[in-house]
Amino acid sequence: MTLHVSPPDTALEPAPLLSAAGVSRFYGERIGCEGVSFDLWPGEVLGIVGESGSGKSTLLRCLAGIDRPDEGEVLFRGGAEPLDIYSVPEQERRRLMRTAWGIVHQNPRDGLRMDVSAGGNVGERLMDRGDRHYGQIRERALDWLSRVEIAGARIDDRPRQFSGGMQQRLQIARVLVSEPRLVFMDEPTGGLDVSVQARLLDLLRVLVRDLGLAAIIVTHDLAVARLLTDRLMVMKDGHVVEQGLTDQVLDDPHHAYTQLLTSAVLTV
Amino acid sequence: MTTMIRVENVTKAFTLHNQGGVRLPVFDDVNFSVEAGEALVLAGASGAGKSSLLRILYGNYLPSAGHIHITHAGRPVDIVTAVPRTVLDIRRRTLGFVSQFLRVIPRVSALDIVRDPLLARGISPDQASERAKAMLARLNLPERLWNLAPATFSGGEQQRVNIARSFVDPSAIMLIDEPTASLDAANRDVVVELIAEARAKGSAIVGIFHDEAVREKVATRYLDITAFRKAA
Numbered sequence: 059m060t061l062h063v064s065p066p067d068t069a070l071e072p073a074p075l076l077s078a079a080g081v082s083r084f085y086g087e088r089i090g091c092e093g094v095s096f097d098l099w100p101g102e103v104l105g106i107v108g109e110s111g112s113g114k115s116t117l118l119r120c121l122a123g124i125d126r127p128d129e130g131e132v133l134f135r136g137g138a139e140p141l142d143i144y145s146v147p148e149q150e151r152r153r154l155m156r157t158a159w160g161i162v163h164q165n166p167r168d169g170l171r172m173d174v175s176a177g178g179n180v181g182e183r184l185m186d187r188g189d190r191h192y193g194q195i196r197e198r199a200l201d202w203l204s205r206v207e208i209a210g211a212r213i214d215d216r217p218r219q220f221s222g223g224m225q226q227r228l229q230i231a232r233v234l235v236s237e238p239r240l241v242f243m244d245e246p247t248g249g250l251d252v253s254v255q256a257r258l259l260d261l262l263r264v265l266v267r268d269l270g271l272a273a274i275i276v277t278h279d280l281a282v283a284r285l286l287t288d289r290l291m292v293m294k295d296g297h298v299v300e301q302g303l304t305d306q307v308l309d310d311p312h313h314a315y316t317q318l319l320t321s322a323v324l325t326v
Numbered sequence: 327m328t329t330m331i332r333v334e335n336v337t338k339a340f341t342l343h344n345q346g347g348v349r350l351p352v353f354d355d356v357n358f359s360v361e362a363g364e365a366l367v368l369a370g371a372s373g374a375g376k377s378s379l380l381r382i383l384y385g386n387y388l389p390s391a392g393h394i395h396i397t398h399a400g401r402p403v404d405i406v407t408a409v410p411r412t413v414l415d416i417r418r419r420t421l422g423f424v425s426q427f428l429r430v431i432p433r434v435s436a437l438d439i440v441r442d443p444l445l446a447r448g449i450s451p452d453q454a455s456e457r458a459k460a461m462l463a464r465l466n467l468p469e470r471l472w473n474l475a476p477a478t479f480s481g482g483e484q485q486r487v488n489i490a491r492s493f494v495d496p497s498a499i500m501l502i503d504e505p506t507a508s509l510d511a512a513n514r515d516v517v518v519e520l521i522a523e524a525r526a527k528g529s530a531i532v533g534i535f536h537d538e539a540v541r542e543k544v545a546t547r548y549l550d551i552t553a554f555r556k557a558a
Contacts, residue, residue: 099411102410102411256432257432257433259432260431260432260433260434263431285431288410288411288414289410289411302388302410303385303410303413303414304410305386306385306386306387306388309381309386309387310340310381310386310387310388312341312388313343314343314344317342317343317344318343318344321344
């Protein structure tokens, strides 16, 4: 495993890739998330942290085009013109989600087709975007399986024959093969053994940097946030209570809740 | 002379919200500048805030008030108010931090850790490897360790990997926190030489050195930060 090369200087990129403005979602009387605004720039990795029920997954679903927010808008700049993802037709939004975006679910079963071979799971995304050459698709699938450290000999096996860690790596290959510009990840290492987590984290770290991906990662694990993200938003009761550079938020937290979160971590 | 860091009216206090909101003042209204080629050594008793000041210069701690102007790509940029991606760009290209601890990343070898900043700055892989190996050899890290991940290395070995990474291509500004804490005399001398060489190439250095002999060899100027302690 080689160490990543840092991405090219993104400080002078002209426009954010994704902009959220006043994004809110309510469940009856209860606030899912409220008034969330931020810009995400190309190549930037944003972490959303907070405990269960803080609204971080609700926010992610709004940002990723899965659940329509009750208020606010989400702009995506894939081309020259920014696109309000909830004002375009459903079909257009789905096309965007298949091509320009990727979503890595916490449970690989939500992101994989369990009755389709590993190669088919990876190749399907390529066919979605219009690739038709079987040989090339299989070759790309093999390349991606090796990048996520799955032996090529397993290409025809079904995901249900894989361990949890392998399933998660396969899901990541399926998402990244179509070269999305923006990836959403919901607790990507949740539910995995610690030793498996470390390998997956290292893999994600290298891939995100090498591909210059922009990503939004929801996690309750501050160590994951520190390793993978550039910036953090800390959520509590549906609101962003603190945000900034990841190491600054974790090492010099200012909000009472962030201080509580960071002081609750046991160091080993 | 080129001013690389200009600290303007910097004040720092920690407010501990979960411990009764107690406010711990660290220092008040700090002002100083560091020029290219200088080595400013922070002095003051333990607890005076030397490390806090160094972390503020790096953008790791946020001051309660004031500004830090870092000369980045020829222009002053206030790292206190800069957005995260600008801070990261400043760190990648201008501002290095050398601590006594290596943040170990699973599965990455010592050689790759040292090579990384060279590759990030566009140096060819072959040349980067050559320079990284030369630096590890200079810091007397046994060659059999170069291709291993440092997780199992001793404290002193990890520290030398960290120093090699920091000095293989010195940044225009180097912030150094106790780099020689667990090194033997021979390796301490290598670190002193590396700092002098970086300075000769024009790096501006701000450092904390516990070891008095090292401090005296390195410093071109001292700043006693106890002077900025707020009168209680």
